[in-house]
Amino acid sequence: MNDKKPVIAIDLMGGDDDPLSRLRAIKSFLLKEKSFKINLFVNQDFYKYQSKHFANLPANMAVIQSEHSISMDESPLVALRKKRNSSLSMAIKAVADNQADVILSAGNSGALVAFAKYWLKPNAPIERPALATVLPGFPKPTLLLDIGATLEYRAEDLYALAELGAEIAPQLLACGNHPEVALLNVGTEHIKGHDTVQQADRLLQNSELNYLGFCEGTHLFKGYADVICCDGFVGNIALKACEGLAQQLQLKQPLNWWQKLFCQFNDVNFNPAQYNGALLLGLDGLVVKAHGNSNESDFHHALIRTAEYIKKIN
Amino acid sequence: MNDKKPVIAIDLMGGDDDPLSRLRAIKSFLLKEKSFKINLFVNQDFYKYQSKHFANLPANMAVIQSEHSISMDESPLVALRKKRNSSLSMAIKAVADNQADVILSAGNSGALVAFAKYWLKPNAPIERPALATVLPGFPKPTLLLDIGATLEYRAEDLYALAELGAEIAPQLLACGNHPEVALLNVGTEHIKGHDTVQQADRLLQNSELNYLGFCEGTHLFKGYADVICCDGFVGNIALKACEGLAQQLQLKQPLNWWQKLFCQFNDVNFNPAQYNGALLLGLDGLVVKAHGNSNESDFHHALIRTAEYIKKIN
Numbered sequence: 001m002n003d004k005k006p007v008i009a010i011d012l013m014g015g016d017d018d019p020l021s022r023l024r025a026i027k028s029f030l031l032k033e034k035s036f037k038i039n040l041f042v043n044q045d046f047y048k049y050q051s052k053h054f055a056n057l058p059a060n061m062a063v064i065q066s067e068h069s070i071s072m073d074e075s076p077l078v079a080l081r082k083k084r085n086s087s088l089s090m091a092i093k094a095v096a097d098n099q100a101d102v103i104l105s106a107g108n109s110g111a112l113v114a115f116a117k118y119w120l121k122p123n124a125p126i127e128r129p130a131l132a133t134v135l136p137g138f139p140k141p142t143l144l145l146d147i148g149a150t151l152e153y154r155a156e157d158l159y160a161l162a163e164l165g166a167e168i169a170p171q172l173l174a175c176g177n178h179p180e181v182a183l184l185n186v187g188t189e190h191i192k193g194h195d196t197v198q199q200a201d202r203l204l205q206n207s208e209l210n211y212l213g214f215c216e217g218t219h220l221f222k223g224y225a226d227v228i229c230c231d232g233f234v235g236n237i238a239l240k241a242c243e244g245l246a247q248q249l250q251l252k253q254p255l256n257w258w259q260k261l262f263c264q265f266n267d268v269n270f271n272p273a274q275y276n277g278a279l280l281l282g283l284d285g286l287v288v289k290a291h292g293n294s295n296e297s298d299f300h301h302a303l304i305r306t307a308e309y310i311k312k313i314n
Numbered sequence: 315m316n317d318k319k320p321v322i323a324i325d326l327m328g329g330d331d332d333p334l335s336r337l338r339a340i341k342s343f344l345l346k347e348k349s350f351k352i353n354l355f356v357n358q359d360f361y362k363y364q365s366k367h368f369a370n371l372p373a374n375m376a377v378i379q380s381e382h383s384i385s386m387d388e389s390p391l392v393a394l395r396k397k398r399n400s401s402l403s404m405a406i407k408a409v410a411d412n413q414a415d416v417i418l419s420a421g422n423s424g425a426l427v428a429f430a431k432y433w434l435k436p437n438a439p440i441e442r443p444a445l446a447t448v449l450p451g452f453p454k455p456t457l458l459l460d461i462g463a464t465l466e467y468r469a470e471d472l473y474a475l476a477e478l479g480a481e482i483a484p485q486l487l488a489c490g491n492h493p494e495v496a497l498l499n500v501g502t503e504h505i506k507g508h509d510t511v512q513q514a515d516r517l518l519q520n521s522e523l524n525y526l527g528f529c530e531g532t533h534l535f536k537g538y539a540d541v542i543c544c545d546g547f548v549g550n551i552a553l554k555a556c557e558g559l560a561q562q563l564q565l566k567q568p569l570n571w572w573q574k575l576f577c578q579f580n581d582v583n584f585n586p587a588q589y590n591g592a593l594l595l596g597l598d599g600l601v602v603k604a605h606g607n608s609n610e611s612d613f614h615h616a617l618i619r620t621a622e623y624i625k626k627i628n
Contacts, residue, residue, distance in 0.1 A: 073503040109501075138562055148500055151508045186462055186550040187423075189387040194465045194547060217554025221562045233508060234548050236500040240531025241552040242559045248452055248535045249563070 014107015076110030155199030328421015390424030469513030
């Protein structure tokens with residue numbers, strides 16, 4: 001890339017909120033971040049219907065029209081078969097074709113994973129891709145994976161996931177080259193948990209990773225380890241439970257300044273929106289998934305994070 | 315019982331903290347709650363060594379000495395085979411023998427479940443017991459189960475768990491006789507999730523329960539449903555993740571009064587200690603599990619909750 005501006009491919013259609021709210025987020029992002037270029041993938045019907053919103057776009061923004069788009073409740077396998085000309089599929093293909101450095105979508109997670117696997121080459125050690133996110137923690141952040149790409153893991157998959165996490169963590173966190181790795185479980189003792197985590201624990205104890213053993217849910221925000229691994233079902237639910245709790249604690253607007261002050265004092269920020277933008281790992285290309293229900297502000301945060309990923313990950 | 319005081323059997327030895335901190339919690343509980351009787355199960359060596367702390371006990375408190383106690387990292391199956399004369403086992407047996415109305419322990423969860431299954435008769439509809447807790451929520455609380463008794467469920471087990479939750483919820487919550495039930499998953503759409511939750515969803519759709527469908531982690535504290543069901547692995551990790559987050563938000567002591575005020579304004583209290591004391595369901599006897607790491611104050615809260623369970627559950 002060197003002298004070229006990094007290109008972010010965005011599937012504008014994916015997400016629960018109005019695509020125009022994401023378009024506003026993109027425009028305001030580009031006002032500040034002039035060192036990026038954005039290729040926007042938009043359903044042609046939507047583009048025609050909302051053409052006035054696509055007039056006078058910033059110079060570093062291009063629109064590519066697609067035949068289809070994928071709804072949030074659509075079957076990923078059906079989408080994969082019938083909608084290769086969708087905004088999501090085309091945006092991912094742009095990364096595969098080296099026309100973009102990263103793809104960002106707030107769309108259907110299953111379809112995102114399916115198309116990413118279809119267009120991008122697998123990148124060892126894992127067989128199926130994993131979604132990862134950096135959790136705010138005190139005294140240090142933690143990379144949690146998988147948070148929803150692959151719902152069920154065998155012991156050897158968890159082992160490979162730990163290897164993958166340990167490989168990527170030094171690029172994302174200031175943790176040095178031997179990140180501490182832990183497996184998420186219902187207790188820290190080696191006798192705890194079901195067969196799968198028990199077997200994975202034994203495999204990891206004999207690995208060359210800096211493996212700490214099991215950790216519990218309480219450890220996620222405590223900087224217990226640099227990398228914490230679990231299957232996508234558990235990771236997704238644990239993360240969303242925390243987001244739900246954080247949202248409840250922000251319910252009443254007048255109290256927000258307290259919380260801001262609180263977070264300032266604690267050197268941490270538990271506003272889940274600030275941590276929007278999970279990374280799909282295990283593929284030869286940068287794929288970022290924003291929250292399905294991202295509003296304008298959330299999507300803006302996801303864009304900021306996407307830009308950070310480009311800078312950090314080679 | 316009628317004119318008799320309800321009896322709480324307590325395994326004093328179980329837990330990470332010093333047993334004497336739990337003893338202090340029990341004494342201060344009894345100072346306020348004179349309408350209960352406590353039977354305390356204590357390892358004989360500990361009793362001898364700390365005899366001065368067992369002098370001058372309140373009149374409504376009795377000590378029963380045991381031969382063994384069970385450590386937190388002990389194998390439940392080994393404990394079950396070798397330690398039937400442990401404080402935990404004897405305290406649970408007291409409920410089975412109608413000498414106590416409820417057993418409370420902060421001890422080894424696996425051993426608690428193992429001895430509870432051994433001494434107490436199963437109580438349909440579920441095959442294996444489930445741990446349940448009431449989550450603070452806004453606008454209403456939610457009964458979450460399983461939070462760690464049974465780590466893996468088949469679809470038909472999740473179905474039975476939903477039936478059990480719907481049966482007990484009216485006694486624990488002000489939710490009427492047809493509680494809303496949901497299954498915890500990675501998305502609300504019927505296509506989401508792995509095979510087990512997919513099958514359980516189909517079973518529940520054809521049931522007579524007031525079944526809402528899937529819910530996500532974000533819904534746990536939002537009063538989305540009266541009852542939310544998941545396997546014990548997921549429930550334990552999701553709950554502990556939220557507890558960890560809540561603990562982080564209380565890290566710095568000087569800020570506590572803000573949070574208290576915050577909670578007061580929001581009609582909710584997210585202090586996890588206040589929600590200490592999970593209920594083991596599916597057995598013919600009242601079994602309450604306090605957090606393993608309960609300190610004096612946490613254990614006091616668990617006692618208060620145990621007393622509430624006796625009043626609410628017949």
